[in-house]
Amino acid sequence: MVQAQSVHGDLHVYAAQPGPVPAVPRQLPASPAVFTGRMSELAALDHALIATTPGGRESAAVLISAIGGVGGIGKTWLALAWAHRNLHRFPHGQLFVDLQGFSPSGRPVEAADAVRGFLHSLGADPDGLPSGLDALSALYRSSVAGRRMLIVLDNAATAEQVVPLLPGSPTCTVLVTGRTTLPTLIDRYGAHHLQLDVLTHDEARELLTTRLDQRAEADPEATGELIGLCGRHPLALAIIARQAITRPRVPLAELAVELGDLALEVLDHDTDPAGSLPAVLSWSLRHFTGRQRRAFALLGIAPGPDIGLPAAYRLLGLSPADARRVLRVLEDSSLLDRRPDGRYSMHDLVRAYAASIAHHSLPEPVRRAASDRIVDFYLHTAHTAERLLNPHREPIRPVPGSRSRPPTGHADALDWLEVHHPHLLAAQRTAASLGRHEAVWRLAWALSTFHQRREHHHDALAVWQGAAEAASHLPDPAAGTIARERLGRAHAELGRHEEAVRLLHQALDLAGRHDDRTQQAHAHRVLTRVWEIRNDHQRALVHAREALRLFRDLAEPAWVANALNSVGWFSAHLGDHGTARDHCRQALEVYRHHSSASGVADTLHSLGYIDFLSGNHHDAISHYRQALAVYRDLGYSIPAAGTLHDLGHSHLGLGQRDETRAVWNEALELYRQQGHRTAADRVRRQLDKLLSAGHDATI
Template identity: 35%
Template sequence: MSPQDSSTGAPGTGFEFRVLGPLEVLHGGVLQPLGNPGMRSVLACLLFEPNQVVSMERIITTLWGEAPPATARTIVHGYISKLRKMLAAVPDTAGDEEAPTILTRAPGYVLTVDSDRIDAHRARALINHAYGLDPAERSRVLSEALTLWRGPVLSDISSSRLHRMVAANLDELRLLALEERIAAGLELGHHQYLVAELSGLVDEYPLRERLTGQLMLANYRSGQRADAQARYHALRERLSDELGIDPGPELRSLYEQLLRDDETLLGGDRGSAATVPADGGSARPVPAELPPAVAGFVGRDRELAALDRILADREQGMGNLLAVLTGPAGVGKSALAVTWAHRVAHTFTDGRLHASLRGFDSERAPLSPGEALIGFLKALGVAADAIPVDLDGRAALYRSLLADRRVLVLLDDARDSDQVRPLLPGSPGSLVVVTSRRRLDELVVRSGARMLPLETLPTPAAVELLDRAGVPGRSASEPVAARRLADLCGGLPLALRIAAARLAANPGRGVADLVDELTDERNRLHGLDIDGSDASVRRAFDISYRNLHPAHATMFRLLGTVPGHTFTAHTVAALCGTDPPTARRRLRALVLAHLVTEPDSDRFGMHDLLRLYARDLLAAGAEETAGSGADCARAALRRLLHHYLVVADHARRFLRPARDELDFSGDDTTVRPAITGRAEALEWFDAEWPNLVAAIGTANAEELHEYAWPLVRLQFNYLMVRCPWEDWIAIYNTGLDSARKLDDPAGKVLMSAGLGVVHSRSGSPAVALEYYAESYADAVNTGESSWLAMAQVNLGSALFRLGRYDEAQRHCEEALNAYRMLGDRYREAGALNNLAQVEQVSGDREAALVHLRAAEAMYREADDLETLAMVLNNCGEVSVEMGHVTEAERYHQEALDVAQRCGSAMRQAAAYLGLGDAADLRRNRPVARTRWETALSIFEAGGSPRAGEARNRLHGWSRAHRNL
């Protein structure tokens, strides 16, 4: 194997992931525990798309189909948390190799990993590498790839959707590799050795025509002519009986060659296409106009396979005659089209036509259809003086000449559908491939085109492109820096090739040096230029930008200020000071121009380099912008942050009562999305969560602190329901920093209190106590009795968890008295609940239950379902301790119902735990065990420290069961 392809070998150290068989994770060759089936399925989803975002919706659908549980998102969050812990638990010892990590990226997660550590990727890389090698080396490489299959793909995972989505494709890949390895063996003259193997394979896959053809050829070359013909007749009868079809043209042609003892069969050479006789017996021209194949082409397996399917469908007479490759500037549309065209050129025996339509050429006008037809007609042998003058006449003659021919037509860089339509053949024999920066939807509607949108390259393919286009082996010497460089280029092939050229031009410069230069966003686009050359990412973007309508151009520039990775029409309307319908229309126009993406319905995104380009345009103060770019950017960001404040405040009120002074309910300066209930509120928070986190960070970084800490506070009700611990801690630390810089008394009290809550609920009461103490000190400074009472309730909670019951009781009683004086029944309920916990542990269960019932009534008044579920579970727990099993079951069952209504997974888990305790009291051990197992799975998925409680109960049950 050549040096640049050595990465296809199995990793010797660090992590290795195996999906070609049972799912396995190894570290240093040692098998690692993977947890329950759900966790394994989530890992499999991420492994099949390494270094690419896998949406939360896709994961949920894969795990549960069309009927996921209400807690699906929380359970997935928990699985991700456990997978992160598994990956972090074992230090990677692979030298400079970065350990695999799982990152949160809207709208889901991305597994960053050297894909050579995944056996499916290594298999694909080996199979791709085998293409074009001499037969002996090709056979060896393909044999190596085939050894990676250890059995049926994901044989230990029951997800039927995963099997439908990926297992079938990988099984097909194995068969293709097997057929190619056999083809290499036939080229080497190993036909006698292959007869036995092929006989077994044909029996196993009786409808696979290529295997039958290979067996026929091996039989024929081994002197078994009758067996070769018998195999053909057996397949023909089977196809006729089961499918009602005949063998395909290739197998029929092979059979005819066998019948006439074609001597080319003995050498394994099927011959090459000859010129096709034209009228009068003369040979007609066979144009071969394809540009040279692109050097260092990598990746695009999915798109190449899609083009292959279009070609295969066309051979069956049922496919499209037109494929359109679309995508942003620099994504590699032309490279893909030319590469694929060269791969299949031999199937188009009547020629390959090519035209650069110059739809987005900065120097020359677009090529007219009439001009393109002149070139095509000349290539097809029409004399210049015989070419019709008018466009319709040229198009008619062009269609007539291609009527009985098999020609591939490549139309590169089309501006619009009108430029393409006159160049389409009228007969089914030919195939047209078009590339364009615009989505040519009209060709889909009017001409039945198959649209193939191109996205950027995943990190492994991007690193491989850096190697092939620059200095081979450079990425192996600096693997971490190479992956970082690929990320900074955003996987955009044009940017990657420019970066590779810069490295090649300066052999002494390390990859890390270029990474340092490009890390600064202000220099990145300039760093992706080549002096004295037209090669420039900025120049490629300029051409697309200059074709925009002024209103669309203004919106594009402002999108550079959006902190998150995705945005909706409502957020963009606020950003641009317009209304959502207008914003949506302009966004769709930018999507058509491939300057914006629409990954999900009505949710849009932008490539990182395009975002920087838009930001640079805004900073430069483009002529359409009123005022300076900096002023426009800051004003737009303020509008966006204000929008988030208004909508978050509106949405949070459906989850729990708002108990602070922040109130944007009367604000009508921004248009809110339609949120009319709890489910819609949770859906909005779930979808916008990564953007809200990013917006909080940006507000703090831009010193817009008056937006930062209030926006953090407005997330509290959502955080209490979903419990994303890591994000909770991060944004509240940011909010506390902003509150301190503003010296805002309420902000400091609330931010410290929020940090106390998250550390308390995630199992760190000592840390929680520190933050609660800080919140208490700030509350004392405010002189506000309500803040002081809240801080005391919180202190009581942490002191209780630390076993300091007397102190906890004192703070709870003082807070209770303060709230009663203030007439605040909602917060009085919190003090009663905490006081009841102290009484419960002290043995005064009757008093505890009295206080809990009073708190229950108050939370019902406030319609705080999440906290009501907590209090109901507490009532059930006390009832279990008192031996009142019927009451305990009633409390826990209602807690479960309420928790399901509000979407709180942790409260559901607590209810299942209590229901298990009640069943245990009734000595119904099987039911108790089932409920405890359910609680354990939810607690573990959510990363809750209460998982230990469920685990201890199950261990106790197991010991008791063994002693029976």
């Protein structure tokens, strides 16, 4: 304080000179030239911005939104599109920095350098800035305090890059983009995490249509194929659009063929890393340890569309705890998606890149060992599941031990096979590529009952074609005989009668030359089905009786019961109901003695059909309902649907139209669920006839 004791002359009072006007930075790069879709993500960012406390006051904390996702998914595009749409909310400016966490240079921006850049943009004298990071950050927070500003921190790799750039004032909003989950931002600063996925199909089509205009509209089929091959990945779509624009004489259909054949090669670029999908993806691996890189690569060659934890342990050759840690790193890096069912999957293009890393970077013995482990895991577990589904089937030599979590019961086995069916098909192809002929054959064998129960005839044909080729390399002649039997069955189910008969007579001849009466019996058993499909019940009965004779000689009670049921079934079709009933009752007794639930159900269905043909509709309904209960317990949807269909005819025979309608509607729904369109259409026609007054719905 200064006190004046005397004043001489005039007294003048001046207003204080105003301080310097704060700089208003406008650092945002231009809004994306082509931005489509992402409406729900934009709305989520809007919602986070306008959220208030229950009392209507603004939050006391800085709003931070962290946008995550795999490389090229469109994180920066989304951040910039949202920022430009909301410029009016930030009148005091916008700051932007590319932290280069994932970039061609491989040198992330230091937090101190980023803070200095921000302070310079805010009008600070570069020569007067403190040297330490903490002091720089404090000055930065003071400079933006109370100002309505947007700070975009793009391409961040670590929380260490981001935290010093966070303002302290709740008037500021922060957008962070990066490929990795940043736990510190979420845990300590309450960041809203927004994980980006691929575009929807409509959004992807809009992107290509916007870029290619009339070319995309003129060839919608090729456009759709390009979208599918790109997996709706934004950068992949942008690269394909660029190639179409720069090669205007190349039809889109030709580009689609090229992309289908060459995949990642088409999406690569020799001189512009940012325009190359493989290069962009490669930047995510720079921070990985050797174990993490190896795991990423091996997941690219794992058979099947995804992988569960038990299979992942075997593939990676790690303990469960170590495997979980590695998978979590890949998930946090947006290279692996964990689904609600606990399974892990990769985007197709990420998977293709991982496979390329495996083939070009991993030593062949490492790849081979991993492939052997995963094939053994699937083979061992599938073999166990098959034995649970069909315990009375003639066993093959036990599969060598492999650590697994085998199914524990019939329902568990069926569920496991349902989930892992595509993995087992792929595992067989992997085994074939490794020259593991016995594993190829065993996988076909392990899928047989499942394919038959689910009526996956095309898949059965494919696996047994592979098994037949593998059998030519195996010492046991029975392998070739069984492969021909199974191929014959698959061809018959697909309506290829002549080929089925040819293969089955080859099997009979081969079994006869090696005096293999067991396989002779099975060949006759399959021939009964071949002739049944042709509605030649007389020939089917001949083969059923021959199979019965051979199985009795072999003292195979479960297969004796199967043959007894077949003789009864075909005798019923030929009008010999007494013989039919007698054989089926014998079969039922044997099946019950040996606790074969599926055999019991099949035979109860046969007895119901015999009762129906005999006009004993009440008995037929009783037998059908007993069979239906067992099929439902076993989870056998197709046999259950067939039984419901036949049950409806028995109800109709008693004039019970409401009951008929109810069970046929159940059958229709089951057929639709399993994709059996022909059977569903047949039931639908019968229901239509039933609803037509005065018409008989029988066929």
